[in-house]
Amino acid sequence: MHSPARMASLPESLPRICVALGFQTPEQLCAAAEREFKDGSKFLEFRLDYLTDPASGIEVMRSFRRNYPDSFILATCRHKQNTGYFKGSIDEQIKILEGAARNGAAALDLEIESAEKAKAAIRGMRDAAPLLVSYHNFQGTPALDPVLRRLRRIPADAYKVAITACKPSHNLRLLQFAREHRELPLVALAMSEMGVASRVLAPSAGCLYTYAAPDGQEGTAPGQIPARVMRNLYRCEKLTKRSQVYGVIADPVGHSKSPLIHNRALQARRIDAVYLPFLVPGTQLRDWMELAAGLPVMGFSVTIPHKQKIMRYLDTIDPLAKRIGAVNTVWRKAGKWRGTNTDVRGVVEPLSRNLRLAHARILIAGYGGAARAAAFALSDAGANVTITGRDPRKAQALAKAVRAAAVSLREAAAQPYAALVHATPIGMFPKTEECLFRDCIPAGTVFDMVYNPHETLLIRRAKEQGCSVIYGSEMFIEQAAAQFEIWTGEAAPVAVMRSALEQHGG
Numbered sequence: 292m293h294s295p296a297r298m299a300s301l302p303e304s305l306p307r308i309c310v311a312l313g314f315q316t317p318e319q320l321c322a323a324a325e326r327e328f329k330d331g332s333k334f335l336e337f338r339l340d341y342l343t344d345p346a347s348g349i350e351v352m353r354s355f356r357r358n359y360p361d362s363f364i365l366a367t368c369r370h371k372q373n374t375g376y377f378k379g380s381i382d383e384q385i386k387i388l389e390g391a392a393r394n395g396a397a398a399l400d401l402e403i404e405s406a407e408k409a410k411a412a413i414r415g416m417r418d419a420a421p422l423l424v425s426y427h428n429f430q431g432t433p434a435l436d437p438v439l440r441r442l443r444r445i446p447a448d449a450y451k452v453a454i455t456a457c458k459p460s461h462n463l464r465l466l467q468f469a470r471e472h473r474e475l476p477l478v479a480l481a482m483s484e485m486g487v488a489s490r491v492l493a494p495s496a497g498c499l500y501t502y503a504a505p506d507g508q509e510g511t512a513p514g515q516i517p518a519r520v521m522r523n524l525y526r527c528e529k530l531t532k533r534s535q536v537y538g539v540i541a542d543p544v545g546h547s548k549s550p551l552i553h554n555r556a557l558q559a560r561r562i563d564a565v566y567l568p569f570l571v572p573g574t575q576l577r578d579w580m581e582l583a584a585g586l587p588v589m590g591f592s593v594t595i596p597h598k599q600k601i602m603r604y605l606d607t608i609d610p611l612a613k614r615i616g617a618v619n620t621v622w623r624k625a626g627k628w629r630g631t632n633t634d635v636r637g638v639v640e641p642l643s644r645n646l647r648l649a650h651a652r653i654l655i656a657g658y659g660g661a662a663r664a665a666a667f668a669l670s671d672a673g674a675n676v677t678i679t680g681r682d683p684r685k686a687q688a689l690a691k692a693v694r695a696a697a698v699s700l701r702e703a704a705a706q707p708y709a710a711l712v713h714a715t716p717i718g719m720f721p722k723t724e725e726c727l728f729r730d731c732i733p734a735g736t737v738f739d740m741v742y743n744p745h746e747t748l749l750i751r752r753a754k755e756q757g758c759s760v761i762y763g764s765e766m767f768i769e770q771a772a773a774q775f776e777i778w779t780g781e782a783a784p785v786a787v788m789r790s791a792l793e794q795h796g797g
């Protein structure tokens with residue numbers, strides 16, 4: 292087994308984010324490299340195997356380095372048999388990489404399968420540029436130490452381990468592996484949307500760097516995040532092993548706007564922490580708790596489909612959340628997981644700014660998790676609550692639990708209410724032209740919990756009818772602000788959170 296003999300040849304100041312550029316034409320590659328460099332990414336991977344003519348990338352590299360001498364280019368020409376696109380022989384593959392080294396590549400990536408077949412060429416390659424030997428597994432997460440042993444049989448300047456996360460705890464395995472081997476020049480990451488945490492946290496776990504996608508483009512591997520998001524939203528380069536982790540668990544999670552507002556809030560309050568989207572399928576909640584326990588996760592938001600099931604994994608739950616039967620906020624205190632429901636504040640605060648809740652006749656449409664939070668909270672605040680929905684039995688069940696009335700949708704439309712709280716997904720993206728009320732909306736104030744789009748059809752129609760309106764984004768900000776305060780003990784920077792949401796069309 293060889294220890295990495297030329298560690299010094301990889302610069303100490305290697306940027307922590309490498310943008311992977313895979314394009315078919317030299318023009319596209321050049322344009323993307325320039326764009327990313329100007330956007331602050333000095334470290335770029337040129338995937339020569341993506342080019343129709345891989346050798347054409349070498350000229351791009353030469354002129355790019357001439358124009359941007361501060362850039363750092365990693366050249367990769369992965370073979371078709373090893374999940375790349377290069378169709379030539381291994382000799383040709385190595386020749387292209389050596390050509391890249393002569394024309395400005397500051398490091399070369401050779402996958403383990405080719406490296407094992409071309410051991411005799413390794414020394415020559417390392418003379419040309421520092422060499423990273425890489426392992427990829429697109430199927431799953433195997434035992435990692437044998438992978439590392441295999442890699443280290445090839446003398447190299449750095450080793451890369453890219454596996455696929457199939458469950459949340461694979462992030463933990465990967466990050467623990469990186470921490471245990473932090474003395475080695477290692478790059479380790481878990482691919483797939485489930486591996487996002489590993490991509491963001493890898494440098495703080497001791498990895499040399501992490502990969503990112505170019506802005507607005509597909510990356511070269513599943514789960515790659517745009518470099519701009521890695522840098523500006525997750526502040527990946529600034530995170531350390533002491534940084535705390537927060538996040539949202541959901542399935543799907545990609546659409547969630549929670550990372551946008553919570554990361555901005557953490558930054559505004561200068562808190563050394565990051566808030567990440569965790570894709571957790573309904574059947575993998577236990578596995579998520581394993582990941583949360585092993586990472587410095589101090590709290591997390593809970594959304595569909597986990598708001599009820601999460602309760603069985605918590606040590607304590609506040610009485611109102613217990614009555615509602617749903618938890619949307621979890622935090623860790625003295626080693627114990629605690630749960631509460633901040634949707635309650637999300638409903639009560641915006642509504643009470645618009646009307647006096649005591650004795651107000653309020654119609655709640657829906658009987659799911661959010662409707663339950665509204666029903667308990669408003670009924671506790673003294674409102675006169677009525678529940679409606681498409682299934683009268685379910686509406687009656689919730690009405691009974693909060694000592695409210697239940698009516699059919701048709702009956703509801705025929706009576707005047709002070710406020711309507713809409714708590715179904717009708718009108719939500721992508722079905723934005725749907726609305727629960729076909730004719731007149733029977734309320735003076737219309738509160739639509741749906742916040743994507745910002746202006747739903749229900750809100751538009753309520754405005755036309757002369758109603759006061761409360762946007763779903765108000766509830767979203769309010770419940771998130773309450774989470775922030777529970778987690779950090781600091782006042783939430785609500786204006787910052789609101790502007791982060793507005794910048795993204797919320």
Ligand code: NAP
Nearest residue numbers: 657658659660661662681682714715716740742763766767
């Ligand atoms: P949920 O637990 O899945 O409940 C969904 C409710 O909508 C159920 O009552 C369901 O009734 C009803 N529903 C679904 N499709 C329907 C349809 N086509 N016609 C009539 N009723 C329908 O979801 P949730 O967590 O309560 O969320 C409800 C909505 O509130 C979502 O749009 C969510 O994005 C929004 N929300 C917003 C915030 C915020 O911060 N703004 C917070 C929480 C939730 P059935 O059982 O009959 O299907």
